[in-house]
Amino acid sequence: MSQIELYDAIFRRKSVRKYAPGELESGLMTKVVSNLTSLRPLFPEIRTELRIMTNTDVRGMFKVDAPHFLAFFSEVKDGHAANAGFMMQQMDLFLSANGIGSCWQGGPKPIREVRGVSELEFVTMLAIGPPAGDPHRSIAEFKREPLAKISDVTGSDELLEPARLAPSAMNNQPWFFTGGDGTIHVSTARSMIVDRMNQISAGIALCHLWLAATHSGKSVSFRSDLSAQANPPKKYSYVSSLVVG
């Protein structure tokens, strides 16, 4: 699937919590599985593994009743949760672009009996299945904060607007964007309780930023900016910076 199709899905996707009876049709599941190897990492040095699971393999709060789940396992290193958000959001958009229902699952976990399928640590998962209704929506139906509340960058709205529309745990939109002149620094709200979830959500916003920058035809890279890292907005922690050429 092209990056343009993923970019277009940003403006139509939604969390699907009601699924039609039965499993995903086998041709579609084959497409899903083959897409797993095309995901780009945010931090390529972090080892990761993705596993498809069944409904009975998964348990926990706020679980949706989907036939399949995609579980993300990772080495635990600085940035691993943001890396999970960045990679899994490419899947979320891929699923939406293919008319497949999906929903991020921060509460549920693989049951003990299947957690050992990977030697890496379980981080997060997506529910997947045939949607019971329309898996898409119009821009007017997104419930998000205005750009002015989540950014002090001027002149990069074409990149920040897609990031603004990103999904986040409990829709808390924990990100803040700073910088300018071709560099956007991404920070996320610090929290005693949902810090890891906020890191994942920041990775999701970075995925939307990256797709928007690529869509603009410019060269794009990520880097750790030492100055931005040392001076994040108050009560936020720095995650990564996107450099648009």
Ligand SMILES: Cc1cc2nc3c(=O)[nH]c(=O)nc-3n(C[C@H](O)[C@H](O)[C@H](O)COP(=O)(O)O)c2cc1C
């Ligand atoms: C990291 C993360 C964890 C989430 N966990 C759950 C969950 O456990 N159960 C659920 O129903 N929705 C979950 N969501 C979905 C959010 O509630 C949803 O993305 C948000 O309300 C915005 O709605 P939208 O996805 O339709 O744009 C999660 C989303 C993210 C990004």
